[in-house]
Amino acid sequence: MNPAQARVLPGTSKRGGKAEPFGSRNARYTWRKITNVVMLTLTGAATGLAIVPLIWITVYVTMQGSRFLNLAFLTQLPTPVGVPGGGVVHAIVGTGIVVAIACAIAIPIAVAGAFFAADHPNSPLGIAIRFGTDVLSGIPSIVIGIFAYTLIVLPQRHFSAFSGGVALAIIMLPLVLRTTEEMLKLVPRNLREGSLALGASNWKTSVQVLLPAALNGVVTGIMLAIARAAGEAAPMLFTAFGSTGLNTDLDQPTATLPHTIYIYAMSPFKDWQDKAWAAALMLIVLVLGLNILARALTWWRARQMGLNY
Amino acid sequence: MTLATRTFSPKEFKRRLRHGDVIFDALTLTAAALVLLTVLAIGLQLWQQSQFTREAFAWNLVFSADWNPSAEKFGALPFIYGTLQTSLVALLIALPLGLGIAIFLAELASAWVSRTLGFLVELLAAVPSVVYGLWGVYVFAPTFVKPTGEFLQTFVGFLPLFSGSVSPQYSRLAASMILALMILPTISAVSRDVFQAIPRAQREAALALGATRWETIWQVLIPYGLSGILGAVILGLGRALGETMAVTMVIGNNYNLVASLLEPGSTMSAVIAGQFGEAASSDAFRSALIEMGLILFVITLILNMFARLLVWRVARRVPTELRV
Amino acid sequence: MLATKPSERLSMFTRALENNPQENVTTTTNIKMRVQNLNFYYGTFRAIADVTMDIPENRITAIIGSSGCGKSTLLRTLNRMGELVAHTRTQGTVLLDGENIYDRNMDVVLVRRRVGMVFQRPNPFPKPIFDNVAYGPRLLGVRGQELEQIVEQSLRDAALWDEVKDKLHESGLALSGGQQQRLCVARAIAIKPEVILMDEPCAALDPIATYKIEELMLTLRSAYTIVIVTHNMQQAARVSDFTAFMNMNPQRAGVLVEFGPTKQIFTNPTKPETEDYITGRFG
Numbered sequence: 001m002n003p004a005q006a007r008v009l010p011g012t013s014k015r016g017g018k019a020e021p022f023g024s025r026n027a028r029y030t031w032r033k034i035t036n037v038v039m040l041t042l043t044g045a046a047t048g049l050a051i052v053p054l055i056w057i058t059v060y061v062t063m064q065g066s067r068f069l070n071l072a073f074l075t076q077l078p079t080p081v082g083v084p085g086g087g088v089v090h091a092i093v094g095t096g097i098v099v100a101i102a103c104a105i106a107i108p109i110a111v112a113g114a115f116f117a118a119d120h121p122n123s124p125l126g127i128a129i130r131f132g133t134d135v136l137s138g139i140p141s142i143v144i145g146i147f148a149y150t151l152i153v154l155p156q157r158h159f160s161a162f163s164g165g166v167a168l169a170i171i172m173l174p175l176v177l178r179t180t181e182e183m184l185k186l187v188p189r190n191l192r193e194g195s196l197a198l199g200a201s202n203w204k205t206s207v208q209v210l211l212p213a214a215l216n217g218v219v220t221g222i223m224l225a226i227a228r229a230a231g232e233a234a235p236m237l238f239t240a241f242g243s244t245g246l247n248t249d250l251d252q253p254t255a256t257l258p259h260t261i262y263i264y265a266m267s268p269f270k271d272w273q274d275k276a277w278a279a280a281l282m283l284i285v286l287v288l289g290l291n292i293l294a295r296a297l298t299w300w301r302a303r304q305m306g307l308n309y
Numbered sequence: 310m311t312l313a314t315r316t317f318s319p320k321e322f323k324r325r326l327r328h329g330d331v332i333f334d335a336l337t338l339t340a341a342a343l344v345l346l347t348v349l350a351i352g353l354q355l356w357q358q359s360q361f362t363r364e365a366f367a368w369n370l371v372f373s374a375d376w377n378p379s380a381e382k383f384g385a386l387p388f389i390y391g392t393l394q395t396s397l398v399a400l401l402i403a404l405p406l407g408l409g410i411a412i413f414l415a416e417l418a419s420a421w422v423s424r425t426l427g428f429l430v431e432l433l434a435a436v437p438s439v440v441y442g443l444w445g446v447y448v449f450a451p452t453f454v455k456p457t458g459e460f461l462q463t464f465v466g467f468l469p470l471f472s473g474s475v476s477p478q479y480s481r482l483a484a485s486m487i488l489a490l491m492i493l494p495t496i497s498a499v500s501r502d503v504f505q506a507i508p509r510a511q512r513e514a515a516l517a518l519g520a521t522r523w524e525t526i527w528q529v530l531i532p533y534g535l536s537g538i539l540g541a542v543i544l545g546l547g548r549a550l551g552e553t554m555a556v557t558m559v560i561g562n563n564y565n566l567v568a569s570l571l572e573p574g575s576t577m578s579a580v581i582a583g584q585f586g587e588a589a590s591s592d593a594f595r596s597a598l599i600e601m602g603l604i605l606f607v608i609t610l611i612l613n614m615f616a617r618l619l620v621w622r623v624a625r626r627v628p629t630e631l632r633v
Numbered sequence: 634m635l636a637t638k639p640s641e642r643l644s645m646f647t648r649a650l651e652n653n654p655q656e657n658v659t660t661t662t663n664i665k666m667r668v669q670n671l672n673f674y675y676g677t678f679r680a681i682a683d684v685t686m687d688i689p690e691n692r693i694t695a696i697i698g699s700s701g702c703g704k705s706t707l708l709r710t711l712n713r714m715g716e717l718v719a720h721t722r723t724q725g726t727v728l729l730d731g732e733n734i735y736d737r738n739m740d741v742v743l744v745r746r747r748v749g750m751v752f753q754r755p756n757p758f759p760k761p762i763f764d765n766v767a768y769g770p771r772l773l774g775v776r777g778q779e780l781e782q783i784v785e786q787s788l789r790d791a792a793l794w795d796e797v798k799d800k801l802h803e804s805g806l807a808l809s810g811g812q813q814q815r816l817c818v819a820r821a822i823a824i825k826p827e828v829i830l831m832d833e834p835c836a837a838l839d840p841i842a843t844y845k846i847e848e849l850m851l852t853l854r855s856a857y858t859i860v861i862v863t864h865n866m867q868q869a870a871r872v873s874d875f876t877a878f879m880n881m882n883p884q885r886a887g888v889l890v891e892f893g894p895t896k897q898i899f900t901n902p903t904k905p906e907t908e909d910y911i912t913g914r915f916g
Contacts, residue, residue, distance in 0.1 A: 032524070151354060234578070514757075
């Protein structure tokens with residue numbers, strides 16, 4: 001076969017023995033170009049569209065919530081329906097307690113587990129752990145709530161802040177574990193080998209060299225996990241449950257912010273609905289604030305590393 | 310020389326170290342194993358605690374539509390239908406949007422724009438479910454979902470899915486749309502990672518053949534990353550199936566089996582959340598709700614395992630290809 | 634192993650040059666592409682400085698030079714692939730049949746349709762062999778029997794047909810590295826481009842596969858204008874009609890040192906730098 005026998009593709013015309021660039025004046029080409037522009041524009045539009053609800057929610061919650069958010073709201077206990085004033089200090093304290101319990105349980109386990117996963121990246125158990133962690137993070141929080149209920153509330157026969165903390169700990173565990181593991185893997189090899197070569201034991205290297213080097217990233221992961229846990233209402237329905245008064249006993253039912261928002265929002269009373277907005281504003285400031293702070297820390301760390309190299 | 314160092318110090322050296330290391334290894338192993346044990350324990354507990362209804366009603370729970378707890382009738386079909394319906398509609402809305410976002414962020418936007426907008430989209434996932442619910446009930450449903458429902462009913466009302474009366478506040482459509490918002494970040498973030506993992510050479514090959522940007526994306530990149538995108542979709546689906554608070558707050562908790570999207574309905578998670586308080590006193594009732602939790606657990610477990618395998622496969626394929 | 638004397642080193646190319654049918658150089662031909670005062674920047678870094686050269690039609694032009702001197706970058710400016718990298722800028726003109734491909738009104742998709750490319754590493758799509766070759770023609774709206782004919786002809790022209798005719802529906806990735814690269818050539822010529830750019834097409838191949846690609850280039854020459862970037866000077870001497878030698882200037886920007894018929898560049902270079910490079914005293 002002689003390739004010199006120039007094939008002419010349909011739609012191309014001969015001009016001076018040369019194939020004209022395909023379809024410069026061709027309907028199909030025009031159509032391809034239009035499709036290209038339209039579809040690429042649509043992807044940009046989709047991105048813009050996704051931002052709209054975020055702005056809508058934050059702006060609306062801020063406008064509604066700020067009307068009722070004041071010092072009393074942060075420091076006082078709720079008043080009975082119809083009595084003006086009052087606040088949600090019980091829920092603020094409750095959220096603090098439940099999240100603190102969750103951190104106390106989840107962080108040590110997650111960090112220790114992360115060392116294992118980072119140390120055994122290719123062993124069957126290491127892969128199983130990472131896989132299990134990913135799967136655990138996909139289990140609905142309501143299912144985790146039921147689990148904590150059957151595990152603690154049912155045998156004890158009463159709701160408690162502790163059971164809520166356990167549920168949130170299970171939610172936080174995979175998030176902290178995976179970020180810590182990723183951060184440990186990012187620690188330069190020579191840092192680790194340098195320590196081991198000096199005769200330090202594996203655990204000393206891990207705790208004294210690796211963990212500090214990865215600490216910034218680990219803290220970011222913990223912040224994101226706290227943001228996630230602090231906003232969870234579903235598991236609280238079966239565990240911490242709620243209270244109308246201030247409670248600091250870990251063994252007693254305790255109000256939390258998200259659960260209080262749910263109760264207030266679904267109530268028929270106008271002043272409770274108003275309070276739901278104010279509580280939602282607090283929660284959204286906390287959660288989005290933690291997210292933004294975590295992102296800023298990540299950015300800062302990346303810049304630091306960039307400057308080092 | 311190596312022989313000398315090998316026979317020289319190590320034994321005693323090691324013995325001193327081993328003590329600390331053995332404990333440390335045991336600790337980390339235990340912690341890591343706890344993750345797997347937790348998954349197992351969740352399944353086991355739900356299985357045991359739903360024993361009552363599993364034995365008393367067998368598969369009736371799944372196939373019966375008769376829900377009347379006071380008469381000990383536990384047919385969860387309306388809720389299973391509601392869960393599937395709202396999740397699939399949410400997926401239908403979120404998939405094209407999420408894919409579009411992923412394409413824009415990974416293929417078109419500059420690094421700075423991509424980072425900033427990507428972060429904002431991810432913030433959508435950070436907004437607590439209960440805040441979505443609050444905003445959904447009082448703002449989104451009346452101002453956006455209701456007109457959309459009326460529009461749909463006018464034009465495609467002959468379909469059972471869009472029949473019936475348009476509910477002003479609570480509806481499955483509202484739940485679906487809010488679920489779509491909530492799973493959008495999952496789908497877009499995972500698909501974006503998938504796009505970014507596709508070798509440059511694939512794009513260059515298509516562009517060098519005179520393909521437009523869109524043709525490159527649609528005909529080469531999407532097929533190349535298909536299994537990863539499928540993984541993203543399944544992850545999103547898993548998220549939607551189990552989502553509770555926002556759905557509970559906007560869906561209206563109607564316990565009858567209704568086909569229409571425009572009317573109030575319920576889902577498995579919404580029923581569990583809404584009725585658990587009453588169920589605590591009745592063994593059968595509680596067991597029925599826990600069994601629904603078990604169903605949710607099993608479905609999301611399977612979906613997640615499948616999705617992770619898909620995403621992992623794409624992610625793992627990339628480095629090996631770059632190494633060749 | 635280093636050659637002791639320049640003359641000895643030069644003789645290493647004698648056989649390669651003898652195998653090269655040089656008659657093409659003496660016969661006159663059109664100028665297919667004309668690079669004029671081309672500069673290319675990555676951010677503020679100038680990677681290509683003031684390159685001017687003519688690429689003759691139906692000839693093989695080789696670009697040689699030490700690594701990092703901008704050979705591939707120059708090649709990629711010829712079908713505007715360079716601009717795919719963020720923060721890059723091109724200055725100057727590249728004329729294709731007298732039209733500046735960097736002109737505002739020039740459509741980049743049409744440029745690339747006319748100026749095809751084969752890459753350093755084989756990059757078939759993870760699709761069947763048939764679909765790989767059919768990709769370009771399909772874009773142009775070719776369907777049915779005509780498409781099958783084009784695919785077959787392209788695979789024949791790429792000397793791959795006999796090896797794959799029975800497994801057209803197997804994945805292109807199932808082929809060996811050399812076969813994959815020929816598949817990429819077939820894919821590129823299926824849309825009948827006017828120019829084919831080859832960016833070190835044999836870098837990832839074994840000698841036998843390399844030999845096949847070189848054979849292929851020589852047969853394709855009569856129908857296409859070929860520009861090849863290569864590290865392998867033997868290869869340039871074996872296949873090319875013209876050779877461009879690039880080097881880095883003190884600011885690390887790539888400059889064109891010398892351009893001329895391959896035989897002259899390898900046996901009688903006019904610039905001392907070229908001679909240093911050819912004889913192995915440099916790089």
